[in-house]
Amino acid sequence: MANHLKKQEKQKNIENLKIIEKFSEEDATVLQKIKSKEFEDKEVFDLKLRAEEAAKDSEIDELISYNLIKKKLAFNLPHQQEGALKILRDLDGRALLADEVGLGKTITAGMVLKECIVRGFIKRALILTPPSLVSQWKEELENKFNLNFNIIEKESEWEHAKLAIASIDKVKNFDVKTDKFKHAKAHEIYWDIVIIDEAHKLKDKKTYRWKFVDKLQKKRLLLLTATPFQNNLIELYNLLALLRRGHLGTLREFRENFMIDGNERRPLNPSELKRKLGEVMIRRRRGEIKGMNYMKRIPRIQSIELTAREKNAYDQIVNLLLSHYHDYKGDTISTVLAIHSILPKITSSSRASMEFLENLIANPKYSKPTQEYARLILNNFKTLEQDTKINALVDLVKEITDKDPKGKILIYTKHPATLKYISDILNKKNLKIVEFQGGLSADEKTKRIKEFSETAQIMISTDAGSEGLNFQFCSNLINYDLPWNPMSVEQRIGRLDRIGQKKNIKVYNLATKDTMEEHVVDLIINKMCCIGLIMGELPIILFNMGLDSSAKSGSIKFEEKLMQAFLESKNNLSRFASEVDKVGEEIKEGISDYEKTKKYTSEILD
Amino acid sequence: MQPKNNTKELMLEFFKGSNIEDKNGVLTINNAPKSFEDFIGKKAPYVLVFDFDKHNKLADSELIVKGSYFLSAIRDYMRTKGQTTLVKMNIKFEEPKIQSIGLGNCKIIEVNKKEGYSFIPEFTFLSICQYLNDKKQFMNKIRIKDGNILDMNLGKLTRGDAADIGEVEVFNEYKAAKIKLQEMISEKTKEIRYNLSIKLEKELKRIKEYYGNQIKESDEEVERCLEKIKLLEAKFKHTYFDREALILKRMIREYNDRLVKLKEQGHKERLKKEELFHVNDELDKYALSVNHSLANINLIYYKNCTYTLKLKSSKSDSIKILEIVYDPFFKKFEPLTCSSCNELLNKINISSTGKIVCAKCLSNSKGKK
Numbered sequence: 022m023a024n025h026l027k028k029q030e031k032q033k034n035i036e037n038l039k040i041i042e043k044f045s046e047e048d049a050t051v052l053q054k055i056k057s058k059e060f061e062d063k064e065v066f067d068l069k070l071r072a073e074e075a076a077k078d079s080e081i082d083e084l085i086s087y088n089l090i091k092k093k094l095a096f097n098l099p100h101q102q103e104g105a106l107k108i109l110r111d112l113d114g115r116a117l118l119a120d121e122v123g124l125g126k127t128i129t130a131g132m133v134l135k136e137c138i139v140r141g142f143i144k145r146a147l148i149l150t151p152p153s154l155v156s157q158w159k160e161e162l163e164n165k166f167n168l169n170f171n172i173i174e175k176e177s178e179w180e181h182a183k184l185a186i187a188s189i190d191k192v193k194n195f196d197v198k199t200d201k202f203k204h205a206k207a208h209e210i211y212w213d214i215v216i217i218d219e220a221h222k223l224k225d226k227k228t229y230r231w232k233f234v235d236k237l238q239k240k241r242l243l244l245l246t247a248t249p250f251q252n253n254l255i256e257l258y259n260l261l262a263l264l265r266r267g268h269l270g271t272l273r274e275f276r277e278n279f280m281i282d283g284n285e286r287r288p289l290n291p292s293e294l295k296r297k298l299g300e301v302m303i304r305r306r307r308g309e310i311k312g313m314n315y316m317k318r319i320p321r322i323q324s325i326e327l328t329a330r331e332k333n334a335y336d337q338i339v340n341l342l343l344s345h346y347h348d349y350k351g352d353t354i355s356t357v358l359a360i361h362s363i364l365p366k367i368t369s370s371s372r373a374s375m376e377f378l379e380n381l382i383a384n385p386k387y388s389k390p391t392q393e394y395a396r397l398i399l400n401n402f403k404t405l406e407q408d409t410k411i412n413a414l415v416d417l418v419k420e421i422t423d424k425d426p427k428g429k430i431l432i433y434t435k436h437p438a439t440l441k442y443i444s445d446i447l448n449k450k451n452l453k454i455v456e457f458q459g460g461l462s463a464d465e466k467t468k469r470i471k472e473f474s475e476t477a478q479i480m481i482s483t484d485a486g487s488e489g490l491n492f493q494f495c496s497n498l499i500n501y502d503l504p505w506n507p508m509s510v511e512q513r514i515g516r517l518d519r520i521g522q523k524k525n526i527k528v529y530n531l532a533t534k535d536t537m538e539e540h541v542v543d544l545i546i547n548k549m550c551c552i553g554l555i556m557g558e559l560p561i562i563l564f565n566m567g568l569d570s571s572a573k574s575g576s577i578k579f580e581e582k583l584m585q586a587f588l589e590s591k592n593n594l595s596r597f598a599s600e601v602d603k604v605g606e607e608i609k610e611g612i613s614d615y616e617k618t619k620k621y622t623s624e625i626l627d
Numbered sequence: 628m629q630p631k632n633n634t635k636e637l638m639l640e641f642f643k644g645s646n647i648e649d650k651n652g653v654l655t656i657n658n659a660p661k662s663f664e665d666f667i668g669k670k671a672p673y674v675l676v677f678d679f680d681k682h683n684k685l686a687d688s689e690l691i692v693k694g695s696y697f698l699s700a701i702r703d704y705m706r707t708k709g710q711t712t713l714v715k716m717n718i719k720f721e722e723p724k725i726q727s728i729g730l731g732n733c734k735i736i737e738v739n740k741k742e743g744y745s746f747i748p749e750f751t752f753l754s755i756c757q758y759l760n761d762k763k764q765f766m767n768k769i770r771i772k773d774g775n776i777l778d779m780n781l782g783k784l785t786r787g788d789a790a791d792i793g794e795v796e797v798f799n800e801y802k803a804a805k806i807k808l809q810e811m812i813s814e815k816t817k818e819i820r821y822n823l824s825i826k827l828e829k830e831l832k833r834i835k836e837y838y839g840n841q842i843k844e845s846d847e848e849v850e851r852c853l854e855k856i857k858l859l860e861a862k863f864k865h866t867y868f869d870r871e872a873l874i875l876k877r878m879i880r881e882y883n884d885r886l887v888k889l890k891e892q893g894h895k896e897r898l899k900k901e902e903l904f905h906v907n908d909e910l911d912k913y914a915l916s917v918n919h920s921l922a923n924i925n926l927i928y929y930k931n932c933t934y935t936l937k938l939k940s941s942k943s944d945s946i947k948i949l950e951i952v953y954d955p956f957f958k959k960f961e962p963l964t965c966s967s968c969n970e971l972l973n974k975i976n977i978s979s980t981g982k983i984v985c986a987k988c989l990s991n992s993k994g995k996k
Binding site: 037038039040041042043044045047048050051052054055056058059060061062063065066067068069070071072073075076077078079080081085086088089091092109110113114115137139140141142211238239240241265266267268270271273274 | 634637640641679682683690692693694695696698699701702705706708709710711712713714748751753757759760761762764766786787789792794795796797798801805809812820823824826827828830831833834836837838840841844905908910911912913914915916917918919920921922923924925926
């Protein structure tokens, strides 16, 4: 009787299972071939069987795609493969990947994607990331996994994107008038896999961000975050509700079973909560992983004192931008735009400043008085006897090479004009130099990287084109000029601060004394990029603070904050310095919140 | 034939006829069939390596391992090849005994014979079963003869010649083979289906419990609100203090607002809709997808003999010509059916209208007379 009931139960179970059985439409062609007496040799069929057997997928107890990608991965870190395998085999592709920062969650997620694609499980995949990481994800997937993802900007682009990547901040926008998400098309698609980076931002069930993700139809879901909750255990509950609804019971049950009245952070039953989390979560700590060495970043700000005439030329350009920047009709050109696009150029080098002035003079869209003023400054530049900044660079390079004759140096600048200028000057010093910038072919890039790693001592590079490259054999970085976006600075340092780096990384920064540059460099280098954070933590902090999304000017909000401070200070340096200090305080608070969160997370999860 | 699993040998076989250099385990294929070049979208030469270290050293090499693009492309290319083959079964022909044919009301007065061919189509299906993050692949061979599975040793088969045979239609056999294939795959995936079902039921139970409890909690909260309102209203009636009355009034209003929200038409419906969404998500997640495709039809043919019998009725002068096929493989005549009732014939009878009928139909026709 018991057996009979068991059999009945078994049958009932199978009834719920969805079985989709199809015969190929191509069969009709084969039948037609018989009718029209088209036959091939038996040997061809035997070869076909052998090809099927050779290419047949093995069971998922190994990553068959690993051989295809390992050439592109700088290091073989077994925990990344193990993680990918566990997600696919044991967690059925639905997991919270909560590895500590720096362990390569992106690589693990990329391995999951690649494996699924190679095995033919995935036709449509979606990655949602913070705005600042969209391009980085796209590049990593392209360079390391040979996967070409499309960035989604407009709603009309969803339909055709098989492999899509989008900024979560952009797609979560909700139109209250139509009562619909602006990117509602994403909800009509059945996704074979959805990956959410920095998923801790999905802590609140009431936000459109959470609701957007919840409405996605998805077969597999990966949530990536090193800190699944920040202040309240409910945040963890909400995150898991996306992954497996009801895994921790209803909210009331969760409160009863896992929360202590009046304490939102400490669980009532930590071991039980850990057990439940273990069913859906993978978390590894840096200390557990062999072969992960973290090197220190040692910052140095090289203060440059301009000559009186240089200072005067610099002030004149700032003055041009703030007070004499008019179009041919005499209207003031948007100052924010001017500051955003021109200021970094003029702080870069005298060559870049002169290039800017020459272009302005030759361009009829500017007013005559503006052009006249520009001509005056240009003439001043031309009569300068020396360039203190480039001289300081030459001295710095000499100092580094004297101390370590074999040590390699990577010099970064934002502007191709400055790159050329530095190259011209250093070439005269008998140093072996490689130039690296956007627009090089893949072969040319490979050639130059090889040259830098083998024979050249110095590489001068712009930010464009060097994304995703590994220069762990070099430990000296010179920022000739500095982007006002700390994420770009992180990416520069990130070329050197990689697994495999054997020395502490020296980050040299040239900053002109008594200009706003001095304060910005201090903020970004001394208070953000070189304070002991692990590679990858700063973007999380800025994301948490909402400072990484695009502002109206096109730059990120953090950068715009600095631009705004500059505008409001009206070239009054002490006012600007005090504004920058305020931003610094805000960042300090953000870092402190992040550290606290890490501590809480560790207390509960580890 | 058992397929070999040596990828290098497979490559040598695949590019047979091409100019191939084999040096230190690296195969350089200098030329390849144009159809393959078009298929893969890259012209020869191809440098094929079979281990990662060599792949790492040779910049433009193709790594031939499971999952690699090149190997998968060869498999996909081959899927369009070798779809139909023809083989001949050579059987020693032994003359049948014509006397063994059961005769009723007639006798054979003349026999003529002519040679022809019988066919046994052998279908090879590739079935790919995909579920969760796993895939199982099966190759099944099914031979169909007279609507039934033929599972026996056919002896030595030789290369066939298309000129031997006329037009052949195997659609009915294909339909029968499909039904058999589905049974076979169902049997082979029994364990998979069972395991998937167990997992699915667990997930469905979780979702149902969650939403069941959500609805229950919401009902309980309605109850609690009602009780609280009742209590507060009673208090309100008996309070003497303005300040307390104000507080109680505000509390009653708040509970009423909450009640309205909980009793809102949409609340339960929204939960039910959400439940359905998640249930469907799980059903899709744990679905088993089975894709069958015909990898090959191997048409087996062998000689048969058709006898033309001239039959004379024993009751009249009526003469009937009948063709009957002898199958030397099964050593039997192909069965005849009654032209009236379609039943298989044991004995041949000629009706008054000159048709071939069974004894029963013959006697019925006599009765009517």
